[in-house]
Amino acid sequence: MNRVVRRFRALPLRSRLALLVATAVAVAVAAAAVACWFVVRNVLVSSLDDALRDTNVPYDFVNSQVDSTGRCRHSVISGSDRPDLYKQTVQVVDQTGGSCIILGKQEIKLKESDTSVARREIDESFHDATAANGDEYRVFTYPLPGSSYAVSVARPLSEVQDTLSNLVLVLSAVAGVGVLGAGAAGLWVARTGLRPVDELTAAVEHVARTEDLNLRLPTDDDSDDEIARLSRSFNAMTSALASSRDLQQQLIADAGHELRTPLTSLRTNIELLARSDETGRAIPPDDRRALLASVKAQMTELASLIGDLQELSRPDAAQSGGKVQVVALHEIVGAALERARLRGPELTFDADLHPWYVRGEPAALERAIVNVLDNAVKFGPAGTAVEVGLKGGALTVRDHGPGIPADELPHVFDRFWRSPAARGLPGSGLGLSIVARTVRQAGGEVTLGPADGGGTVATVRLPGAGTPPPATP
Numbered sequence: 121m122n123r124v125v126r127r128f129r130a131l132p133l134r135s136r137l138a139l140l141v142a143t144a145v146a147v148a149v150a151a152a153a154v155a156c157w158f159v160v161r162n163v164l165v166s167s168l169d170d171a172l173r174d175t176n177v178p179y180d181f182v183n184s185q186v187d188s189t190g191r192c193r194h195s196v197i198s199g200s201d202r203p204d205l206y207k208q209t210v211q212v213v214d215q216t217g218g219s220c221i222i223l224g225k226q227e228i229k230l231k232e233s234d235t236s237v238a239r240r241e242i243d244e245s246f247h248d249a250t251a252a253n254g255d256e257y258r259v260f261t262y263p264l265p266g267s268s269y270a271v272s273v274a275r276p277l278s279e280v281q282d283t284l285s286n287l288v289l290v291l292s293a294v295a296g297v298g299v300l301g302a303g304a305a306g307l308w309v310a311r312t313g314l315r316p317v318d319e320l321t322a323a324v325e326h327v328a329r330t331e332d333l334n335l336r337l338p339t340d341d342d343s344d345d346e347i348a349r350l351s352r353s354f355n356a357m358t359s360a361l362a363s364s365r366d367l368q369q370q371l372i373a374d375a376g377h378e379l380r381t382p383l384t385s386l387r388t389n390i391e392l393l394a395r396s397d398e399t400g401r402a403i404p405p406d407d408r409r410a411l412l413a414s415v416k417a418q419m420t421e422l423a424s425l426i427g428d429l430q431e432l433s434r435p436d437a438a439q440s441g442g443k444v445q446v447v448a449l450h451e452i453v454g455a456a457l458e459r460a461r462l463r464g465p466e467l468t469f470d471a472d473l474h475p476w477y478v479r480g481e482p483a484a485l486e487r488a489i490v491n492v493l494d495n496a497v498k499f500g501p502a503g504t505a506v507e508v509g510l511k512g513g514a515l516t517v518r519d520h521g522p523g524i525p526a527d528e529l530p531h532v533f534d535r536f537w538r539s540p541a542a543r544g545l546p547g548s549g550l551g552l553s554i555v556a557r558t559v560r561q562a563g564g565e566v567t568l569g570p571a572d573g574g575g576t577v578a579t580v581r582l583p584g585a586g587t588p589p590p591a592t593p
Contacts, residue, residue, distance in 0.1 A: 137314075141306025146299045153291040160287055164280040165258070169246055172260035175273045177210055177222075209251070211272040213238045213261065219272070226251035228274045234261040238270035249274065256281070316347040320354060333362035386418040446589055447485065449476045449582060450510055456489040457508060464497035468505040476513055478584035480562040488558040491551035492517050492566075492578050499576065513564075513584055518577040523570050532568050555580075 209224030217235045221227060229252075233245040238261075245261040256277040263270045323335055335358060337351040389411045396403045403411065450473040457469055478485075492515075496506045499521030507518040524532065533556040552568070559566045564582035571577040 135307075135310075137310035138303055138307035141309070142299055142303035145302030145306075146295070149295040149298045153295055156291060157284065157287060161280065161284055164283055168258050168275060168277075168280060169260065172246075172258065172273050172275060173262075175208070175210075175260075177264075177271050177273070207276055209257065209274045211274075213270045213272050215239050215268060224274075226253055226255065226257075228257055228259060228272065230272065231259075234259070234270065234272050237261045237263055238268070248277065313347075316351065320350060323354065327358065333358050333365060382418045382422050386415060386422070389415045389418070444479060444481055446477055446479055447482045448588070449478050449485070449515070449584065450474065452482060452486045453489055453508065453510055453515060456486055456493055459490055460493035460497055460506070463494065464500065464506070466502035467497060467500050468503075469508060470505050471508045473508070473510040474512070475586055476510055476582075476584050477586070477588050478513075478562060478564075478582045480558075480582070484558045485562065488555040489515070489580070491555050492580065494551060495519075495578065496521075496576075512586075513582055515580040515582070516577055517580075518571045518575060520571075520573075520575040523574060523576050524568065526570075529568065533566075 207224070209226050209228050210222050211219045211228060211230070212222055213219050213230060213234050215235065215238045217230065219230055219234075228249050231245075231247055231249065233242065233247060236242045237245050240263060243263070245259075247259050249257050249259045251257055251274075257274040258277050258280075259272055259274040261270050261272040320337060323337055327333065327335060336355050339351045339355065340348050392403070393408075393411060393415075395401075396408075453473055454471070457471055461467075461469055493506070493508070496517050496519035500506055500519040501521060504520040507516070509516045533552050556566055559580055559582065562582055564580060566578065566580045568576060568578050
């Protein structure tokens with residue numbers, strides 16, 4: 121059985137569909153043929169029974185074949201030479217089980233039910249019997265009124281069996297034609313129905329062979345069947361893969377461009393230090409300290425850039441490696457403020473924080489808020505204030521810097537994008553991209569826009585509640 125299943129599964133899909141259709145039709149035709157055969161047989165047997173019941177055997181003729189005691193005169197008599205169009209046999213049955221043929225050439229073996237009719241124990245009897253020559257007969261026995269015996273009338277079952285044999289031949293021929301037609305129709309339907317699947321298979325093989333993600337399958341927007349949905353899903357998948365590949369290529373290109381500057385500067389400084397040691401020409405102490413400070417700054421910038429790239433290289437559905445949990449956003453903002461104060465000692469930070477609890481990964485949220493504050497520290501003039509507020513799930517960070525032109529606002533969250541005014545400042549252009557990504561993963565949104573009176577205000581909205589959820593037991 122397992123071998124048959126394995127062979128069936130090894131067949132092409134269209135062959136399996138055609139075979140299943142042919143099998144289903146064969147089973148249905150076979151069931152209908154068997155049912156038809158039994159129905160026709162019952163009708164024919166019932167018709168034969170009615171014909172036997174209507175057979176009229178004259179009383180005088182029957183009476184002449186028995187003696188005064190009611191016994192048959194002979195076991196087999198010459199009366200069997202009478203002409204009979206139906207090849208029927210008529211026997212007289214007495215109450216002792218004796219019988220004699222009064223019409224016909226074949227002796228039919230009687231049964232107990234025939235004697236019971238003669239004894240008036242039952243009204244009549246229908247049964248099948250076998251003649252002396254082996255032929256099958258249908259027998260009807262009934263009591264003859266005014267006498268003490270019964271008459272048994274028998275006709276060959278060949279009247280029924282011949283018709284049934286012809287019916288079997290007809291049904292077999294019809295069933296065979298039906299199964300062959302069903303197989304051909306199933307194969308045609310399978311080929312027609314699976315043509316879109318063949319096209320999809322060819323498209324997938326083409327993509328796998330050429331890595332061409334721009335291939336699109338033709339779709340019917342008005343159709344909503346499985347094939348149309350599969351085609352639309354394939355087009356959406358290849359479009360998403362093409363977009364993802366373009367983003368990866370863009371990320372690699374942008375990362376290479378951003379890494380080139382610090383690496384070139386770092387290489388130049390190191391070569392100067394190495395050349396000084398090789399030639400024995402000492403670099404003045406102040407210049408040497410400046411070179412080492414520059415090397416340290418470039419290495420710090422490279423480490424920060426690599427960390428940002430690692431964060432952005434993760435899929436959107438992946439977290440930063442920490443566990444998502446309910447965290448106090450006001451506490452995270454407070455910790456981020458402490459770090460911002462160290463980075464901008466010349467600035468004043470005015471904070472108004474109200475309790476707010478959200479679900480998220482604490483380290484990722486703190487990094488995003490630090491990036492928002494770093495942006496304010498970077499552009500805030502010395503001696504000005506950075507206003508930080510948290511109320512009702514909305515975190516606002518407002519600086520008093522030069523602001524962002526309206527035509528640059530749509531690009532502030534793009535990777536590696538830096539405004540012309542910020543290109544001379546430290547940074548890689550990935551900070552706000554990380555902010556947007558982290559806030560989106562936490563189910564919130566972030567916006568950046570001009571503030572009243574000058575400067576920029578960043579707004580981060582995160583879903584949550586003003587009170588912590590009850591502790592689970």
